Amino acid sequence: MAEIASIPETHRDLIEARGVAVLSTVGSDGYPQSTALWYMVDGDVVRTSLHRTRQKFFNMVQHPKATLFVLDPANPYRTLEIRADVTFDDDDDQSFLVRLLAHYGQTLETFPAPADNRVVLTLTPHHVVTYGDAPD
Amino acid sequence: MAEIASIPETHRDLIEARGVAVLSTVGSDGYPQSTALWYMVDGDVVRTSLHRTRQKFFNMVQHPKATLFVLDPANPYRTLEIRADVTFDDDDDQSFLVRLLAHYGQTLETFPAPADNRVVLTLTPHHVVTYGDAPD
Numbered sequence: 001m002a003e004i005a006s007i008p009e010t011h012r013d014l015i016e017a018r019g020v021a022v023l024s025t026v027g028s029d030g031y032p033q034s035t036a037l038w039y040m041v042d043g044d045v046v047r048t049s050l051h052r053t054r055q056k057f058f059n060m061v062q063h064p065k066a067t068l069f070v071l072d073p074a075n076p077y078r079t080l081e082i083r084a085d086v087t088f089d090d091d092d093d094q095s096f097l098v099r100l101l102a103h104y105g106q107t108l109e110t111f112p113a114p115a116d117n118r119v120v121l122t123l124t125p126h127h128v129v130t131y132g133d134a135p136d
Numbered sequence: 137m138a139e140i141a142s143i144p145e146t147h148r149d150l151i152e153a154r155g156v157a158v159l160s161t162v163g164s165d166g167y168p169q170s171t172a173l174w175y176m177v178d179g180d181v182v183r184t185s186l187h188r189t190r191q192k193f194f195n196m197v198q199h200p201k202a203t204l205f206v207l208d209p210a211n212p213y214r215t216l217e218i219r220a221d222v223t224f225d226d227d228d229d230q231s232f233l234v235r236l237l238a239h240y241g242q243t244l245e246t247f248p249a250p251a252d253n254r255v256v257l258t259l260t261p262h263h264v265v266t267y268g269d270a271p272d
Contacts, residue, residue: 020212022205024160024168031219031262032160032168034205036212069158069170073209076156076172083167126167 004044005125010134011080014070015041018104022069023048025059033059039068039123040103046082046123049097051114060086060121068123078132084123096120140180141261146270147216150206151177154240158205159184161195169195175204175259176239182218182259185233187250196222196257204259214268220259232256 007015020036027033033056039048046068050057060066064086072078091097094108097118101111108115143151156172163169169192175184182204186193196202200222208214227233230244233254237247244251 020207022158022160022170022207024158024170024203024205026162026166026168027219029201030162030199031201032162032203033219034158034160034170034203034217036205036207036215036267063166065165065167067160067168067170069160069172071156071158071172071207079172081170083163083169131172 005082005128006044007041007080007082007125007128008130011078011130013135014072014078014080015046017070019070019073022071023056024067024069025056026063026065027055027059028062038100038104040100045125046084047096047100048121048123049091049100049118050121052117052119057119061088065126066123072132072135074135075132079130081129082123082125083127083129084125087122087124089120089122091118091120094118141218141264142180143177143216143218143261143264144266147214147266149271150208150214150216151182153206155206155209158207159192160203160205161192162199162201163191163195164198174236174240176236181261182220183232183236184257184259185227185236185254186257188253188255193255197224201262202259208268208271211268215266217265218259218261219263219265220261223258223260225256225258227254227256230254
Protein backbone atom coordinates (compact mmCIF):
# COMPACT_ATOMS: atom_id res chain seq x y z
CA MET A 1 0.00 0.00 0.00
CA ALA A 2 1.31 3.44 -0.87
CA GLU A 3 1.82 6.10 1.78
CA ILE A 4 -1.40 7.56 3.14
CA ALA A 5 -1.97 11.19 2.13
CA SER A 6 -2.54 13.50 5.08
CA ILE A 7 -5.28 16.09 5.59
CA PRO A 8 -3.69 19.54 6.07
CA GLU A 9 -4.29 21.33 9.37
CA THR A 10 -5.77 24.27 7.39
CA HIS A 11 -8.78 22.11 6.44
CA ARG A 12 -8.94 19.75 9.40
CA ASP A 13 -12.03 21.59 10.67
CA LEU A 14 -13.99 20.56 7.56
CA ILE A 15 -13.36 16.87 8.07
CA GLU A 16 -14.38 17.08 11.73
CA ALA A 17 -17.42 19.30 11.13
CA ARG A 18 -20.21 16.72 11.52
CA GLY A 19 -21.86 17.97 8.34
CA VAL A 20 -22.57 16.07 5.18
CA ALA A 21 -19.93 15.24 2.60
CA VAL A 22 -20.37 14.35 -1.06
CA LEU A 23 -19.13 10.86 -1.92
CA SER A 24 -18.48 10.18 -5.60
CA THR A 25 -18.05 6.69 -6.98
CA VAL A 26 -17.85 5.38 -10.55
CA GLY A 27 -20.68 3.27 -11.95
CA SER A 28 -20.26 0.32 -14.30
CA ASP A 29 -21.61 2.57 -17.09
CA GLY A 30 -18.73 5.02 -16.47
CA TYR A 31 -20.81 7.84 -15.03
CA PRO A 32 -19.75 9.18 -11.64
CA GLN A 33 -22.39 8.79 -8.93
CA SER A 34 -22.56 11.40 -6.16
CA THR A 35 -24.51 11.25 -2.90
CA ALA A 36 -24.52 13.16 0.39
CA LEU A 37 -23.61 11.21 3.52
CA TRP A 38 -22.37 11.29 7.10
CA TYR A 39 -18.74 10.38 7.79
CA MET A 40 -16.12 10.44 10.51
CA VAL A 41 -12.36 10.60 10.73
CA ASP A 42 -10.79 7.55 12.35
CA GLY A 43 -7.05 8.12 12.72
CA ASP A 44 -5.58 8.50 9.22
CA VAL A 45 -8.70 7.30 7.39
CA VAL A 46 -12.30 8.39 6.89
CA ARG A 47 -15.13 5.96 7.54
CA THR A 48 -18.83 5.74 6.94
CA SER A 49 -21.59 3.15 7.11
CA LEU A 50 -23.31 1.82 3.99
CA HIS A 51 -26.26 -0.42 3.35
CA ARG A 52 -25.33 -3.41 1.18
CA THR A 53 -28.20 -2.76 -1.23
CA ARG A 54 -27.09 0.73 -2.27
CA GLN A 55 -25.83 1.50 -5.77
CA LYS A 56 -22.69 3.19 -4.42
CA PHE A 57 -21.79 -0.01 -2.55
CA PHE A 58 -21.97 -2.05 -5.78
CA ASN A 59 -20.02 0.65 -7.62
CA MET A 60 -17.16 0.51 -5.09
CA VAL A 61 -17.06 -3.29 -5.00
CA GLN A 62 -16.41 -3.16 -8.74
CA HIS A 63 -14.28 0.00 -8.75
CA PRO A 64 -12.68 0.53 -5.31
CA LYS A 65 -11.72 4.19 -5.78
CA ALA A 66 -13.92 6.99 -4.49
CA THR A 67 -13.69 10.67 -3.61
CA LEU A 68 -15.04 12.48 -0.57
CA PHE A 69 -15.66 16.20 -1.01
CA VAL A 70 -16.48 18.65 1.76
CA LEU A 71 -17.63 22.25 1.20
CA ASP A 72 -17.26 24.80 3.97
CA PRO A 73 -20.90 25.82 4.65
CA ALA A 74 -19.64 29.33 5.53
CA ASN A 75 -17.50 29.72 2.38
CA PRO A 76 -18.22 27.66 -0.74
CA TYR A 77 -14.80 28.53 -2.16
CA ARG A 78 -13.12 26.64 0.68
CA THR A 79 -13.15 22.92 -0.03
CA LEU A 80 -11.48 19.64 0.88
CA GLU A 81 -11.22 16.79 -1.63
CA ILE A 82 -10.00 13.33 -0.60
CA ARG A 83 -9.36 10.86 -3.43
CA ALA A 84 -9.27 7.51 -1.71
CA ASP A 85 -8.83 3.78 -1.92
CA VAL A 86 -11.85 1.87 -0.69
CA THR A 87 -12.09 -1.14 1.61
CA PHE A 88 -15.08 -2.71 3.35
CA ASP A 89 -15.56 -4.49 6.65
CA ASP A 90 -18.59 -6.22 8.09
CA ASP A 91 -20.56 -4.40 10.75
CA ASP A 92 -22.87 -7.23 11.72
CA ASP A 93 -22.94 -6.18 15.38
CA GLN A 94 -23.64 -2.55 14.31
CA SER A 95 -20.79 -1.36 16.54
CA PHE A 96 -19.41 1.03 13.91
CA LEU A 97 -22.88 2.32 13.01
CA VAL A 98 -23.46 3.12 16.70
CA ARG A 99 -20.16 5.07 16.80
CA LEU A 100 -21.03 7.01 13.66
CA LEU A 101 -24.52 7.84 14.92
CA ALA A 102 -23.07 8.96 18.28
CA HIS A 103 -20.71 11.30 16.38
CA TYR A 104 -23.85 13.01 15.02
CA GLY A 105 -25.72 12.93 18.34
CA GLN A 106 -27.96 10.08 17.22
CA THR A 107 -28.69 6.52 18.34
CA LEU A 108 -30.02 3.37 16.66
CA GLU A 109 -33.45 4.36 18.02
CA THR A 110 -33.42 7.78 16.32
CA PHE A 111 -31.76 6.61 13.06
CA PRO A 112 -34.34 6.86 10.26
CA ALA A 113 -32.74 4.31 7.87
CA PRO A 114 -32.36 0.50 8.02
CA ALA A 115 -29.73 -0.41 10.63
CA ASP A 116 -29.12 -4.01 9.53
CA ASN A 117 -27.19 -5.43 6.56
CA ARG A 118 -24.56 -2.67 6.71
CA VAL A 119 -20.83 -2.46 6.09
CA VAL A 120 -18.10 -0.10 7.23
CA LEU A 121 -16.65 1.81 4.29
CA THR A 122 -13.04 2.87 4.88
CA LEU A 123 -11.59 5.60 2.66
CA THR A 124 -7.78 5.61 2.79
CA PRO A 125 -6.56 8.96 1.41
CA HIS A 126 -4.53 8.58 -1.79
CA HIS A 127 -4.41 12.28 -2.73
CA VAL A 128 -5.80 15.32 -0.94
CA VAL A 129 -6.58 18.65 -2.63
CA THR A 130 -7.65 21.81 -0.80
CA TYR A 131 -8.90 25.20 -1.92
CA GLY A 132 -9.08 28.28 0.24
CA ASP A 133 -7.32 29.23 3.45
CA ALA A 134 -7.59 28.17 7.05
CA PRO A 135 -10.62 29.65 8.86
CA ASP A 136 -10.05 32.97 10.64
CA MET B 137 -27.98 10.46 -28.78
CA ALA B 138 -30.31 9.01 -26.20
CA GLU B 139 -33.25 10.99 -24.83
CA ILE B 140 -32.25 13.82 -22.50
CA ALA B 141 -33.25 13.18 -18.88
CA SER B 142 -35.32 15.98 -17.38
CA ILE B 143 -34.88 17.79 -14.07
CA PRO B 144 -38.04 17.34 -11.96
CA GLU B 145 -40.00 20.44 -10.98
CA THR B 146 -39.53 19.47 -7.30
CA HIS B 147 -35.79 20.24 -7.56
CA ARG B 148 -35.80 22.89 -10.28
CA ASP B 149 -35.04 25.55 -7.64
CA LEU B 150 -31.69 23.88 -6.87
CA ILE B 151 -30.48 24.06 -10.44
CA GLU B 152 -31.48 27.71 -10.72
CA ALA B 153 -30.12 28.74 -7.31
CA ARG B 154 -26.93 30.54 -8.37
CA GLY B 155 -24.95 28.65 -5.76
CA VAL B 156 -22.03 26.31 -6.26
CA ALA B 157 -22.40 22.76 -7.50
CA VAL B 158 -19.99 19.85 -7.15
CA LEU B 159 -18.72 18.53 -10.48
CA SER B 160 -17.20 15.05 -10.42
CA THR B 161 -15.11 13.70 -13.26
CA VAL B 162 -12.99 10.55 -13.57
CA GLY B 163 -9.21 10.81 -13.75
CA SER B 164 -6.95 8.63 -15.88
CA ASP B 165 -5.86 6.91 -12.65
CA GLY B 166 -9.48 5.91 -12.00
CA TYR B 167 -10.07 8.19 -9.00
CA PRO B 168 -13.04 10.53 -9.19
CA GLN B 169 -12.12 14.23 -9.02
CA SER B 170 -14.58 16.66 -7.41
CA THR B 171 -14.53 20.44 -7.48
CA ALA B 172 -16.98 23.25 -6.69
CA LEU B 173 -18.06 25.50 -9.54
CA TRP B 174 -20.60 27.93 -10.95
CA TYR B 175 -23.09 26.67 -13.52
CA MET B 176 -26.25 27.65 -15.34
CA VAL B 177 -29.19 25.93 -16.93
CA ASP B 178 -29.51 26.55 -20.66
CA GLY B 179 -32.69 24.93 -21.94
CA ASP B 180 -32.40 21.17 -21.38
CA VAL B 181 -28.69 21.21 -20.55
CA VAL B 182 -26.38 22.62 -17.88
CA ARG B 183 -23.36 24.66 -18.85
CA THR B 184 -20.27 26.06 -17.24
CA SER B 185 -16.99 27.67 -18.27
CA LEU B 186 -13.66 25.88 -17.84
CA HIS B 187 -10.06 26.89 -18.30
CA ARG B 188 -8.23 24.58 -20.71
CA THR B 189 -5.39 23.98 -18.25
CA ARG B 190 -7.54 22.46 -15.50
CA GLN B 191 -7.29 18.81 -14.53
CA LYS B 192 -11.04 18.35 -14.84
CA PHE B 193 -10.90 19.51 -18.45
CA PHE B 194 -8.29 16.86 -19.30
CA ASN B 195 -10.28 14.26 -17.38
CA MET B 196 -13.42 14.95 -19.43
CA VAL B 197 -11.58 15.04 -22.76
CA GLN B 198 -10.44 11.48 -22.01
CA HIS B 199 -13.63 10.35 -20.24
CA PRO B 200 -16.62 12.46 -21.35
CA LYS B 201 -18.99 11.50 -18.53
CA ALA B 202 -19.39 13.70 -15.47
CA THR B 203 -21.84 14.29 -12.65
CA LEU B 204 -23.14 17.57 -11.26
CA PHE B 205 -24.40 17.45 -7.67
CA VAL B 206 -26.30 20.22 -5.91
CA LEU B 207 -27.05 20.27 -2.18
CA ASP B 208 -29.87 22.42 -0.84
CA PRO B 209 -28.03 24.86 1.50
CA ALA B 210 -31.13 24.93 3.71
CA ASN B 211 -31.51 21.12 3.89
CA PRO B 212 -28.52 18.84 3.24
CA TYR B 213 -30.86 15.86 2.82
CA ARG B 214 -32.38 17.45 -0.29
CA THR B 215 -30.12 16.91 -3.28
CA LEU B 216 -30.08 16.87 -7.07
CA GLU B 217 -27.68 14.64 -9.00
CA ILE B 218 -27.26 14.95 -12.77
CA ARG B 219 -25.20 12.24 -14.45
CA ALA B 220 -24.31 13.70 -17.79
CA ASP B 221 -22.64 13.35 -21.15
CA VAL B 222 -19.98 15.97 -21.75
CA THR B 223 -19.29 18.11 -24.80
CA PHE B 224 -17.07 21.16 -25.26
CA ASP B 225 -17.28 24.26 -27.41
CA ASP B 226 -14.82 27.07 -27.91
CA ASP B 227 -15.50 30.35 -26.13
CA ASP B 228 -12.78 32.40 -27.78
CA ASP B 229 -14.90 35.56 -27.78
CA GLN B 230 -15.78 34.96 -24.08
CA SER B 231 -19.47 35.38 -24.89
CA PHE B 232 -20.52 32.39 -22.80
CA LEU B 233 -18.26 33.38 -19.90
CA VAL B 234 -19.88 36.82 -19.89
CA ARG B 235 -23.34 35.19 -19.73
CA LEU B 236 -22.31 32.92 -16.86
CA LEU B 237 -20.76 35.78 -14.92
CA ALA B 238 -23.87 37.91 -15.45
CA HIS B 239 -25.96 35.04 -14.04
CA TYR B 240 -23.93 35.47 -10.82
CA GLY B 241 -24.00 39.26 -10.89
CA GLN B 242 -20.39 39.52 -12.06
CA THR B 243 -18.54 40.88 -15.08
CA LEU B 244 -15.20 40.18 -16.76
CA GLU B 245 -13.81 43.07 -14.71
CA THR B 246 -14.82 41.55 -11.37
CA PHE B 247 -14.00 37.92 -12.28
CA PRO B 248 -10.97 36.85 -10.20
CA ALA B 249 -9.77 34.01 -12.49
CA PRO B 250 -8.17 34.00 -15.96
CA ALA B 251 -10.78 34.89 -18.59
CA ASP B 252 -8.88 33.70 -21.65
CA ASN B 253 -8.25 30.18 -22.97
CA ARG B 254 -11.64 28.91 -21.82
CA VAL B 255 -14.21 26.47 -23.16
CA VAL B 256 -17.93 26.01 -22.65
CA LEU B 257 -18.67 22.70 -20.91
CA THR B 258 -22.12 21.35 -21.77
CA LEU B 259 -23.58 18.66 -19.51
CA THR B 260 -26.43 16.82 -21.24
CA PRO B 261 -28.42 14.96 -18.57
CA HIS B 262 -28.30 11.17 -18.98
CA HIS B 263 -29.86 10.25 -15.62
CA VAL B 264 -31.20 12.47 -12.84
CA VAL B 265 -31.59 11.37 -9.21
CA THR B 266 -33.26 13.45 -6.50
CA TYR B 267 -33.56 13.10 -2.74
CA GLY B 268 -35.97 15.01 -0.56
CA ASP B 269 -39.19 16.83 -1.34
CA ALA B 270 -40.08 20.09 -3.04
CA PRO B 271 -39.43 23.18 -0.89
CA ASP B 272 -42.35 24.36 1.28
